Amino acid sequence: MELSALTLLGLASGLLVTGAVAGTLAGLLGVGGGIVIVPVLSWVLALIAFPPDISQHMAVATSLATIIPTAISSTRAHRARGAVDDALVRRWGPAMVAGALIGGLAARYVSGDVLRLIFGAVALIVAVNMAIPRTLVVGTSLPGGAAGQPVPLVIGLFSALMGIGGGTLAVPVQSAFSVPVHRAVGTAAAFGLLIAIPGTLGFVWAGWGRADLPPGSLGYVSLPAAAAIIPTTWAFAPLGARLAHAIDQSALKRAFALFLAITALRMLATALT
Structure with a gap:
């Protein structure tokens, strides 16, 4: 489809602004920016009448690719403030990488609407959990050993299928095991890199x-x-x-829940109509 120079300029400008918002959210919430990039790219592709059967795949895959440098930048900033749990990153890393690679490779066999439903449903559940006055707490420490490996595997799998960094799932999971939210956000930024690289490679292959x-x-x-x-x-x-360390924990959780809920509802509406 032929696009005018003005339309192309508008789309490029919109993507630059999207990157600014996504980068800010990546550092603030540890979400890798994908929660903004995926729906915006879906909208841009729909605007230019891109085939809907592959538009969501491209939105998710491109989002994962952009998360790679964003996660590096965000992780460096959080590590400088001592907010990254490197021991947990090493412990969960292999399973998270495996899950993300499986998610990317599975994209060849999953329809665009299924990807939208996964994104919307998971994001909405997480938003509700983060918005309630007291986040569900199931333990005082994260599970260790072999028993704890399914957790990062599932986080990696669904994050890759959604085109997001690890924060959307890793922040509430860590919070549920009494990890302070600022530390959960900083560690989730590091998880974003572990998810984005194998997830992107899987979508390239798919x-x-x-x-x-x-x-x-x-x-x-x-x-x-x-x-x-x-x-x-x-x-x-x-x-x-910097904003993440200047905002109190309750405000950070409310902001996280608000962005998740808006994005989830829009994605579900697209998939079901």
């Missing part, structure tokens, strides 16, 4: 060789869209990290 993808695609990843988003996500992630 879309490899498809003839109906637009120019500049690497599998399902849109390189031009990623190039427009990455600079501002990288630049704004440290700002979000």
Whole structure:
């Protein structure tokens, strides 16, 4: 489909702004920015009449690709403030990477509407949990050993299928085991990198060789869209990290829940109509 120069300029500007918002949220909430990038990319692709059967795949894959540099920037900022639990990252890392890779590879066999439903349903559940006055607490410490490995595996799997960093699931899970929210957010920023790299590789493989993808695609990843988003996500992630340490925990949880709920409801509405 032919697009005018003005339309292309508007889309590029919109992606730059999206990157700024996503980067700020990545540092503030440890979510990798995907919670903003996925629905915005879905909207942009719908605006240019992109085939709906693969638009969600491209939105998710491109979001994961942009999370890689964002997670690096956000993690560095949080680590400088001592808010990253490196021992937990090492303990959960292998299972989380495996889950993210499985999610990316499975994308070849999952429809766009199923991806939208997964995104909307999981995000809405997490939003409700974070919005209640007292977050559900199920223990005073995170499960260890082999018994604790299914948790990061599931986080990696669903995060990759949703196109988000680890924060959407890892923050509430850590909070449920009495981890302070600022430390949970900082650690989740590191999880974002462990999810984004294998998840992106899985989506590249899943879309490899498809003839109906637009120019500049690497599998399902849109390189031009990623190039427009990455600079501002990288630049704004440290700002979000500074804000995270200036806001009290209850306000941080409410902000997290609000963004999740809005995004989830919009994604569910798209999938069910």
